[in-house]
Amino acid sequence: MTGKVTVTLKVNGRTFSADCEPRKTLADFLRQDLGFTGVHLGCEHGVCGACTISVDGSTARSCCMLAVQAEGTEVTTVEGLASDGNLHPLQEAFWKHHGLQCGFCTPGMLAAASELLEDNPDPTADEIREGISGNLCRCTGYQFIVDSVQDAAQHLRSTT
């Protein structure tokens, strides 16, 4: 018999604890049990990148992780990007440059772009494309996303 397992983790700075089946993916756990519906599920097999979140500071695809594997970790979802009601500079840039249309890929794009800019504050367009290579967008053709990330990078460099 397999009972439920209690998973305790930090999401966007707050500690949560909930019971779930060992079989449950972290993506489903975050959406269904903790209410972080900004985690989008596209393909559920690691191809589209929509479910990308940050786990202990590195991006991961939450559909390819089990919730039980996230025990004790610190997770950041798209809900944790804005602070005090102000959009993160990346979110601001996506808005300004039309880096999204339907918005389905956006939470994952933002997570990937955010990690990229932490590692490389001044990326070239090619480096941005490599940074978001694990995230599919079916609306923008990527160009506006690249523009957004470049603009956000410039903004972040000028303010830090």
Next chain:
Amino acid sequence: MAMEFLRPATWDEALAAKAEHPGALPISGGTDVMVEINFDATRPEYLLDLTRIEELTDWSADGERLRIGAGVTYTSLIADLADRLPGLAMASRTVGSPQIRNRGTVAGNLGSASPAGDAHPPLLADDAVVEAHSARGVRHIPITEFYTGVKRNALEPDELIAAVLVPPADGPQQFAKIGTRNAMVISVTAFGLALHPSTGTVGAAFGSAAPTPRRATKAEQFLAAELTESGRWDSRAELDPAAVTRFGALVAEAATPIDDVRGTADYRTHALSVMARRTLVWAWTDYRRKRVRTCA
């Protein structure tokens, strides 16, 4: 049937769990395992999560080899070992996407033993050794004996991969892979090359062109003899174009590919000969340039 989840905190606990439940499926980054589970292609009774075991995420210099713990991700391998293991680092950079490289491991590639795994050609070309542990003890498996069939490896049911041991490069290494785009592809075919000037030998291996990743032994022997007999290891003279062509042909000859959704057997064979020639020229150019740099 429900799936039981085992989450050992120590390596000894992991080995004990594997001994007790030999059918348990080890999971680390989840790149392969989670896809199979999400698709319901596999429903193991026990999942054995290795991500809590911190010692697995370390690498170290172990005598003449680098010992890469089973939990070392592609991202850390690229960051820490690219200078010492250039071939494996090149292959690692072509794995999936940043998200996948953050969690995926070389040991995971070995555990899956897919003929298309990107890490296999450089591991074969560089004479890696798989360090397998069980409650019974430690076993070192030469990489050439590790792949036993399509997605099958030489591990015993109670064994877990603890680390892979790879000698640091003693000469230029190269890797090439063909896919429909740069990221997020399973290779149509891939090729790894390692030149070993210190022993006058050559490592050449490919993926996705046989039931297992495979070394092109005849091509290795031909090139090593050619470079030795012509004195080129020392003279570092330009390669004989006929030898380059012959090397490519021998690599292609070693392949026994199939037609599948990613490509035809003919295409794979041809592509291998092209990749073998190109990587050889790149590696040799690198070798010649290094001398200029050390002399200057």
